[in-house]
Amino acid sequence: MIYFIVFCIVVVLLIAVVIRTDKQSVDDSLSHWHQSLEGVRCTPxxxxxxxxxxxxxxNLSxxxxxxxxxxEGGIHTEKRDYLRIRRGDYIFDLCAAPVGNSFFVSSWLSNSRDGILEMLAPVPFIGWFARSLLHFFAPVTYFRVDSAAMFHALVHNAVLAEIDEMTTLTGSRIPDTLRRPVMREIYAAR
Structure with missing residues (x-):
């Protein structure tokens, strides 16, 4: 009987991990940026x-x-297309959508969760052990932080360049103060 209960708990935890890793979460984000572009007409x-x-x-390898x-919310809600750009441990999700007379663009930089330890990290109790192993076997290094910053800058600059090209037709430009994403600490403990 005890084996059956343990088996059921393990199955429930694994299902929770699979469901959790099937999508990105705001909690996983390292940076976020958004902008509404007046008068821009384009499809996502x-x-x-x-x-x-x-x-x-x-030509980035x-x-x-x-x-x-x-x-858009839970599994019963409509879906929205995002452009997913991935390189190594990092994912850049880009959202674009017409909203009224404007065009909305949003971006999220996140860590990928590929390995079993990353999948287990959010699970209660087991997560503490998984995060400890991650910290020991895959520490956050200067190289990892620099790689994330480089990848983020490359993709964000490509998005801004495309927006600049589109907004020149409308005669507007995003002010420099609104061009920078909001960053979270990349090097914080996972």
Whole structure:
């Protein structure tokens, strides 16, 4: 009987881990940026294709780009397409959508959660042990922080360049004070 209970608990924990790792969370983000562009007319797919072209011109090795669909809320809600740009341990999700007479753009930089330890980290009790192992076997180093900053700058600058090209037609430009993303500590304990 006790083995059955332990088995059920393990199955429930594994299901929770799979569901949790199926999507990105605001809690996983390292940076966020958003901007509303007055008078810009474009579809999300057109914008994503333009950003993808700019990034492909950079010839950055290990760059993987695809469109993913995230639920707007829970699993019962509509889905919205995001452009997912991935390199190594980092993911950059880009959202674009027409809103009234404007065009909204939002971006999120996050850590990827590929390994079993990353998947277990959010699970109560087991997570503490998983985070301890991660800290020991995969410490946050200067190289990792620099890689995240480089990847973020490259993608964010490609997004800004595309926005600048689109807004020149409307005669507006995003002010310098609104061009910087809000960063969280990349080197904080996972």
């Amino acid at each position: 797919r057109e914008f994503y294709d333009r950003v993808r072209s700019r990034l492909e011109e950079e 290990g760059l993987h780009i695809k469109v993913v669909a995230w639920h």
